[in-house]
Amino acid sequence: MSGSKEDDRKGSSEWREFFWNPRTHELLGRTAASWGLILLFYLIFYLCLAGMFAFTMYIMLLTLDDYKPTWQDRLATPGMMIRPKGNQLEITFSTSDTESWDGFVHNLNSFLSPYNDSYQVQTNDECTPDEYFIQEDSGEVRNNPKRSCQFNRTILEECSGVWDRFYGYDKGQPCILIKLNRVIGMLPGKDRQSPYVTCAAKREDSDKIGLLAYYPPNGTFNLMYYPYYGKKAQVNYTQPLVAVKFLNASLNTDINVECKVTSNTLAAGSDRDKFAGRVSFKLRINDK
Numbered sequence: 537m538s539g540s541k542e543d544d545r546k547g548s549s550e551w552r553e554f555f556w557n558p559r560t561h562e563l564l565g566r567t568a569a570s571w572g573l574i575l576l577f578y579l580i581f582y583l584c585l586a587g588m589f590a591f592t593m594y595i596m597l598l599t600l601d602d603y604k605p606t607w608q609d610r611l612a613t614p615g616m617m618i619r620p621k622g623n624q625l626e627i628t629f630s631t632s633d634t635e636s637w638d639g640f641v642h643n644l645n646s647f648l649s650p651y652n653d654s655y656q657v658q659t660n661d662e663c664t665p666d667e668y669f670i671q672e673d674s675g676e677v678r679n680n681p682k683r684s685c686q687f688n689r690t691i692l693e694e695c696s697g698v699w700d701r702f703y704g705y706d707k708g709q710p711c712i713l714i715k716l717n718r719v720i721g722m723l724p725g726k727d728r729q730s731p732y733v734t735c736a737a738k739r740e741d742s743d744k745i746g747l748l749a750y751y752p753p754n755g756t757f758n759l760m761y762y763p764y765y766g767k768k769a770q771v772n773y774t775q776p777l778v779a780v781k782f783l784n785a786s787l788n789t790d791i792n793v794e795c796k797v798t799s800n801t802l803a804a805g806s807d808r809d810k811f812a813g814r815v816s817f818k819l820r821i822n823d824k
Contacts, residue, residue: 602768603678603680603765603766603768603769604720604721604765604766604769605720605766612719612722612802612803613797613802613803613812613813614716614717614718614719614722614802614812614813615716615717615811615812615813615815616714616715616716616717616795616796616797616813616814616815617714617715617717617815618712618713618714618795618815618817619643619644619647619712619713619714619715620639620640620641620643620644620647620712620713621643622640622817625815625816625817625818626817626818626819626820627640627710627712627817627818627819627820628818628819628820628822629705629710629820629821629822630821630822630823631705631706631707631708631821631822631823632823632824633822634706636822637702637705637706637710640703640705640710641697641701641702641703641705644697644703644711644713645697647713648689648692648696648697648713650774651687651688651689651774651777652689653688653689653690656686656687656688656689656774657686657688659684659772660683660684660685660686660687660772660774661683661684661685661686662685662686663685663686663760664760665758665759665760666728666730666758666759666760667728667759667760668723668759668760668762668763669683669684669685669760669761669762669763670763671683671765678769680768680769681769681770681771681772682765682769682770683770683772684761684770684772684773684774685760685761687761687774687775687776687777691751691752692711692713692751692752692777692779693751693779694711694749694751694779694781695711695713695751695779695780695781696751696779704781704782708785708787708821708823709781709782709783709784709785710781710782710819710821711779711780711781712779712780712781712782712817712819713777713778713779713780714733714777714778714779714780714795714815715775715776715777715778716731716757716775716776716797718764718775719764720763720764720765720766721763721764721765722762722763722764723762723763723801724757724759724762724797724799724801724802725759725799725800725801726800726801727800728759729799729800730756730757730758730759731756731757731797731798731799731802732754732755732756732757732778732797732798732799733750733755733756733757733778733780733795733796733797733798734755734795734796734798735748735780735793735794735795735796736793736794737791737792737793737794738792738793738794738816740792741790741791741792741793743786744785744786744789744791745782745785745786745791745793746782746783746784746785746786747783747784748780748781748782748783749780749781749783750778750779750780750781751778751779751781752778755778755780756778757776757778757797758776761775761776780795782819782821785819785821786821787821787822787823788820788821788822788823789820790818790819790820791818791819791820792816792817792818793816793817793818793819794814794815794816795814795815795816796813796814796815797813797814799813
């Protein structure tokens with residue numbers, strides 16, 4: 537028993553001596569000079585690492601342009617999106633139930649507010665249709681901020697929310713807005729031929745979609761809204777839209793719709809993304 541107590545005291549004494557040895561003045565097995573040297577080593581080591589990181593970041597930042605990306609890996613053919621935003625690209629509502637489409641109307645009103653004619657006249661230029669609005673820099677002198685062309689809300693006519701504040705949802709003739717994703721420097725047409733949007737039902741729903749109306753006429757994205765120079769360089773840019781109005785779509789049934797852009801410079805599809813230049817959504821108009 538006494539041997540066990542002596543062993544415990546001996547073990548405890550060894551641990552205390554390891555933590556602080558009063559004879560050699562060692563802390564955790566190292567003298568003050570040894571601790572000072574090792575801390576100095578790690579201080580210099582981490583300062584060197586931080587310096588190398590800062591230098592690398594500095595060199596990388598020198599290669600970047602504030603207004604134009606050095607490398608652009610987006611698809612050559614941009615994607616498309618629709619408004620209003622439905623649940624997983626589904627537009628479902630009932631003409632007799634105001635609450636079912638009221639959110640779509642609010643979404644469109646909010647989205648189109650920057651397109652109000654009064655705002656566009658104040659901030660953007662009236663450009664020449666069917667011609668690119670190219671604004672080149674003068675050597676090292678930046679031509680910034682760059683101007684933008686007017687896209688007035690009233691261009692969308694029946695789908696502008698000006699003459700029909702419910703965008704046709706109360707009548708079972710809904711409007712869907714389509715936009716191309718922005719790609720800096722993209723030139724989507726040549727020979728004064730603007731890209732245009734066409735919508736159709738999937739094969740199994742081809743007899744349900746009915747007649748369509750496009751605004752602007754022929755569903756074009758006019759060339760004067762291109763090229764896009766970036767958010768920082770072209771601060772007032774409002775991208776062009778195409779509105780599609782479903783005039784007599786079948787009621788109480790799902791209609792699978794696909795809209796795509798046709799252009800003489802943009803590929804119809806891509807090996808990387810088969811949905812480049814197109815968007816698919818489901819439309820369902822319920823009625824009693």
